[in-house]
Amino acid sequence: MTNVCLRSFRRGIRGALALALLSPAARAVPPPPPLAPLAYQELAPGAIRPDGWLRRQLEAMRDHTTGHLDETYPKLRDDNGWLGGAGDGWEETPYWLDGALPVAHLLHDKALLAKVQRYVNWSLAHQRPSGYFGALTKAERAGGASVAAGPQGEDWWPRMVMLKVLQQHYQATHDARVLPFMTRYFQYQLQNLKTTPLGQWSEWSTTRGGDNLLVVYWLYRQTGAPFLLELGELLYQQTTPWTAYLGGRDWVMDAAANQTGAHWMDRHGVNVAMGLKLPVVYAQAHPADPQYNQALRTGWHDLMTLHGLPHGMFSADEDLHGNLPTQGTELCAIVETMFSLEQAAALTGEIAYLDALERIAYNALPAQTTDDYTDRQYFQVANQVQVARGVLDFTLPFDHGMNNVFGPYAGYTCCTANMHQGWAKFATHLWYATPAQGVAALEYAPNTLVTTVNGTVPVTIREETAYPFGDQVDFVVELKKPTAFPLALRLPAWCAEAIVLLNGQPLRTDWGGQIITVARTWRPHDRLTLRLPMAVRTSNWARNSRTLERGPLVYALKIQEQWQESSLPEEGRYFTILPLSPWNYGLPRAVVDDPAGHTSVISKTLATNTNGFYWNAANAPVTITTTGRRIPAWQLSAGVAPQPVTPRDGVYKGPVDAATETLTFLPYGCTKLRVVALPVVP
């Protein structure tokens, strides 16, 4: 559907709904103020066609777990509640769909589309007359009347995830059933939340109400139905006060110091990841009040200062747990933080969230799954020198000690179902539309954008790149005739100076850390080239340790691995990984003082849009070699490598081997065993 069609469609829907929903008295009330304009608008999930390594990644997911979880995972497979059965009617089926549906659209895969469509159709076709939807309740399955009011329903939470699925379904298809369906459900929520609040059945709903609010305001932008703003206020009031937590600072400090069970749901990493979006989502309805956007700025900064790890995520094992490299991060926390940052970017336009998203996507995310996306860890550890069962250094060790091993179900199965949205939504958020009816390339990866500019003019932009492994991104613009539109580009903060060329001729240079706009009349076959020079640098982490970085990638010491397969009756197959080479090295002070002068970057020449799989040690396209010296006292203890201190003068004071050795560092995302935060030695 073109933008013009969409606009007239929206006008039609808006008129119809306004007539249908408003009593005569309400019609006299002046229309509510519109929501604040979006900084960037999401595109339809099918507008971006992944190419190169990104297509390979998504195809691996489609061919394995993402495309087949409903066949292999008994909880989803057997008598599924979201298809009318007595099986899973809670979060895991919507979690899976929240990733599988965009993968189906990104790959234009008919078989996967048909598969996910069954669940969408069942939900749309089985809405109760009251507006309630979802799996049949216990009472309904026992032959009772359909849910008519709040107390007869079940937990609000799984419906929040399904709303995200239905929103994406609408963005991809403009299915005429979706907006009236959501309108009826939100009317039901408005009528029932006062007596049956979010926290009626579970604290998951209370902590995650921001995701519910996100879809309410999205629907308001489609229909303009005024009651949605009233519902928005109610949801905000009933949700965990993330604005006060993020903006107020005591919460994040307390979480760094204290890991008791008191209010643990407010420190649970996945809840925090989802709660991040609440202030900026709510800010849409209160654009004159700067406190909401400021709360996320303050909160994100504090979170990463007190709990941040080199791979771009905060500790979440399961709760916030400080910044030592022995802490873990749950896979759900990664994918939910990515989604919150994708939304924060659209709502605020602030580059800090886009740079943070890139760091997580290209470092933390690929490290936590196997090549075929079938086995994953519940918690990854930053300095992960072995992968094994045990208590390790986590706030929540489950009884089987399976949090750190790779397996399809090891630890807890939320991640088994939720991990699919990570790459899928990163791909659907590579590009956004701009308010000036142009396009913005805000994350870089090989893809082809097929969309419209200036409302109706079709444009195709081929993004040819080996990014994040290569430092050049080419945009080839295909149009029927010359057309003026703005094309915005993110220049990451890590880049000192970006170079832009047009058809091979220098166009401009700019400092990193900003979004620039190239506004001109584009001609068919125009080629815009963006060069983002990647210098080797180091960053500081806990106990004054150092991490090697280059461009968007963080580098970690390569460790030889020995994989062992085992199984446990309760949690199935799992893999342990033992180190076969030493890992207890410090980084010489000379490397820290002059990283570029004391490292060698070895880069395979990758053809643009090369379609290999690169997120493993054997295929890593870029390696960095440098020197290091061993610290004999640095040994494994209780399954982790407790970080030696680099004191404030910058050099470890204990015994260090005399011999200097050559060390190889891999992109963090290509590792399973690694040391990423190194002590500094003489």
Ligand SMILES: [Zn+2]
């Ligand atoms: Zn999880």
